[in-house]
Amino acid sequence: xxxxxxxxxxxxxxxxxxxxxxxxxxxxxxxxxxxxxxxxxxxxxxxxxxxxxxxxxxxxxxxxxxxxxxxxxxxxxxxxxxxxxxxxxxxxxxxxxxxxxxxxxxxxxxxxxxxxxxxxxxxxxxxxxxxxxxxxxxxxxxxxxxxxxxxxxxxxxxxxxxxxxxxxxxxxxxxxxxxxxxxxxxxxxxxxxxxxxxxxxxxxxxxx
Amino acid sequence: xxxxxxxxxxxxxxxxxxxxxxxxxxxxxxxxxxxxxxxxxxxxxxxxxxxxxxxxxxxxxxxxxxxxxxxxxxxxxxxxxxxxxxxxxxxxxxxxxxxxxxxxxxxxxxxxxxxxxxxxxxxxxxxxxxxxxxxxxxxxxxxxxxxxxxxxxxxxxxxxxxxxxxxxxxxxxxxxxxxxxxxxxxxxxxxxxxxxxxxxxxxxxxxx
Numbered sequence: 403x404x405x406x407x408x409x410x411x412x413x414x415x416x417x418x419x420x421x422x423x424x425x426x427x428x429x430x431x432x433x434x435x436x437x438x439x440x441x442x443x444x445x446x447x448x449x450x451x452x453x454x455x456x457x458x459x460x461x462x463x464x465x466x467x468x469x470x471x472x473x474x475x476x477x478x479x480x481x482x483x484x485x486x487x488x489x490x491x492x493x494x495x496x497x498x499x500x501x502x503x504x505x506x507x508x509x510x511x512x513x514x515x516x517x518x519x520x521x522x523x524x525x526x527x528x529x530x531x532x533x534x535x536x537x538x539x540x541x542x543x544x545x546x547x548x549x550x551x552x553x554x555x556x557x558x559x560x561x562x563x564x565x566x567x568x569x570x571x572x573x574x575x576x577x578x579x580x581x582x583x584x585x586x587x588x589x590x591x592x593x594x595x596x597x598x599x600x601x602x603x604x605x606x607x608x609x610x
Numbered sequence: 611x612x613x614x615x616x617x618x619x620x621x622x623x624x625x626x627x628x629x630x631x632x633x634x635x636x637x638x639x640x641x642x643x644x645x646x647x648x649x650x651x652x653x654x655x656x657x658x659x660x661x662x663x664x665x666x667x668x669x670x671x672x673x674x675x676x677x678x679x680x681x682x683x684x685x686x687x688x689x690x691x692x693x694x695x696x697x698x699x700x701x702x703x704x705x706x707x708x709x710x711x712x713x714x715x716x717x718x719x720x721x722x723x724x725x726x727x728x729x730x731x732x733x734x735x736x737x738x739x740x741x742x743x744x745x746x747x748x749x750x751x752x753x754x755x756x757x758x759x760x761x762x763x764x765x766x767x768x769x770x771x772x773x774x775x776x777x778x779x780x781x782x783x784x785x786x787x788x789x790x791x792x793x794x795x796x797x798x799x800x801x802x803x804x805x806x807x808x809x810x811x812x813x814x815x816x817x818x
Contacts, residue, residue, distance in 0.1 A: 410809045414802060486811050495707035500803070502703045505787050509808030548814060551807075573814040575807055579713050591810045593803070594622060595708070599759075599783060600717030601618045602799045603694050606756060606781040 408479060412453045417508050418443060419453070420476040428469040435466030481510020489547050489571075491562045492554035493518040493532045496577060500553065501530045511549065515541060535565075542569035549573045556580040616687060620661045625716050626651060627661070628684040636677040643674030689718020697755050697779075699770045700762035701726040701740045704785060708761065709738045719757065723749060743773075750777035757781045764788040 408416070422442055426434065436454060440447040451460075454467065458475040461467040477483060485507065490497055493516045500506075501516055518524055519535045526532070533541065541547070550566040552559055552574060559578030566574055573589040576582055584590045616624070630650055634642065644662060648655040659668075662675065666683040669675040685691060693715065698705055701724045708714075709724055726732055727743045734740070741749065749755070758774040760767055760782060767786035774782055781797040784790055792798045 408812055410805065413808055413812060414805045480808075481811060481815065486814065488807075495703070495710045499703040499707040503803065505802075505804030506807055509804050509811065511807050511811050549811065573810050575810050589810060589813055591806065593806055594713075595711065595801070596713030596717050597618065597622045598799065598801055599696075599714055599719050600621050600688075602781050602783055602797060603689060603717065603719050603757065604616055604621060605797055606694065607689065 408456050412456050413479075413509075415445070415449075415453055416457065416476055416480055419450075420473065420480065423469055423473050423476070426469060428473065431469050433462070433465040433467065434469050434472070435461060438466070480508065485510055485512045486549055487512055487514040487545060487547055488549035488551055489514060489538070489542060490516040490530075490551040490553060491518070491535075491538070491566070492516075492552060492578075493520075493523045493526075493528065494553065497551075497553035498526075498528060500551065501528050513551070514545060514547065517541075538565060539569045542566075542571060547571060549575070552576045552578050552582075554578055616664050620664050621687075621717075623653070623657075623661055624665065624684055624688055627658075628681065628688065631677055631681050631684070634677060636681065639677050641670070641673040641675065642677050642680070644669060646674070688716065693718055693720045694757055695720055695722040695753060695755055696757040696759055697722060697746070697750060698724040698738075698759040698761060699726070699743075699746070699774070700760065701731045701734075701736065702761065705759075705761035706734075706736060708759065709736050721759070722753060722755065725749075746773060747777045750774075750779060755779060757783070760784045760786050760790075762786055 419439065422439065436450045437447055440450040457479040458467065458472055488511050490500060490513050497516060501513060506513065513530055516528065516530050516532045517535050517538050518532055524532045524534055548571060550571040552562050554562050556578045559576065559580050560582055563574060563582045563584060567585060567588055572587065574584065576590060576592050579594055579596060582590060627647065644658045645655055648658040665687040666675065666680055696719050698708060698721050705724060709721060714721065721738055724736065724738050724740045725743050725746050726740055732740045732742060756779060758779040760770050762770050764786050767784065767788050768790055771782060771790045771792060775793060775796055780795065782792065784798060784800050787802060787804060790798060
């Protein structure tokens with residue numbers, strides 16, 4: 403599979419194209435043009451052309467894209483053919499909310515297992531398996547896990563992060579409200595929900 | 611209270627300054643310099659000076675900031691003296707995770723009540739009150755709520771959004787994975803968690 407680097411904004415629109423095309427029933431609509439797609443989604447035509455060019459070639463003159471091919475390209479770009487397996491550490495409310503979240507697979511990520519150090523949390527169960535922390539390293543290494551999600555408190559986040567790095571994880575999505583130190587070869591993305599809300603609140607205060 | 615517009619990056623560091631200063635015990639440390647603050651937090655000195663200038667004046671030459679005054683300015687900037695009351699609609703897993711999240715008050719926002727249309731969810735209870743949707747408009751209007759959080763599914767998000775606007779809410783934080791239409795005078799901030807993860811995954815795929 404060819405891997406293209408796609409901007410976050412484009413990436414965000416790909417599932418919308420994909421859904422729309424699937425609803426079109428490709429056997430009835432063998433070709434579809436960027437103009438039609440733009441109209442159906444109320445997007446700008448230039449944007450649609452740019453987005454689709456990032457994942458597919460240009461359409462055929464006068465005809466547009468072969469619908470089934472475009473669907474395949476979108477699925478590839480969204481990683482549907484090669485779901486990335488992720489693990490989550492910290493199965494509290496936020497962790498469990500993420501485990502329940504249906505949207506991740508649409509974007510090519512599947513949470514294979516969750517881990518927690520609290521026996522009570524483990525016994526609660528979930529549709530995703532919740533395992534004790536002492537199985538973490540073994541699981542990640544045998545399953546070749548590359549992506550880790552941290553939803554523990556700020557106090558234990560660095561220790562969890564270190565454990566992830568030691569277990570071969572190279573991309574970390576951190577929800578703990580603290581700064582983490584990672585080696586240069588590890589991707590770190592921080593998600594500070596409180597900060598997003600604070601930003602909106604700050605705009606609101608200046609807006610009133 | 612004077613309202614300054616503070617950048618999201620600066621805003622994110624303010625709670626760290628505040629915590630550090632409180633730990634200093636201001637009665638023992640009457641003055642503190644940007645140099646000392648920078649060292650304690652491993653921040654760049656220029657950044658610290660800029661951040662503090664955004665919420666306070668410059669420090670006194672040779673002495674630095676009056677510790678108690680700086681604490682007050684930081685608390686003001688973070689809205690501690692005037693917590694914004696918010697409501698949340700959709701008390702499912704994600705909604706309940708946000709209700710449990712302790713960080714929001716540190717940034718000046720308090721979730722006053724949650725609403726859900728599902729009787730079973732309401733009966734689950736929470737440390738924040740969960741009320742039925744038919745009380746929503748009355749609650750928002752009488753409590754003068756300006757900020758609303760949407761954690762329902764994509765299918766009902768626009769209806770909830772419309773109800774919020776009708777009830778006087780002027781800032782909306784949307785977690786539903788869909789586009790919402792709001793009037794021009796309403797602030798809308800979308801939080802697409804799946805997209806953040808997808809972005810990290812996409813980087814990871816190009817990184818390997």
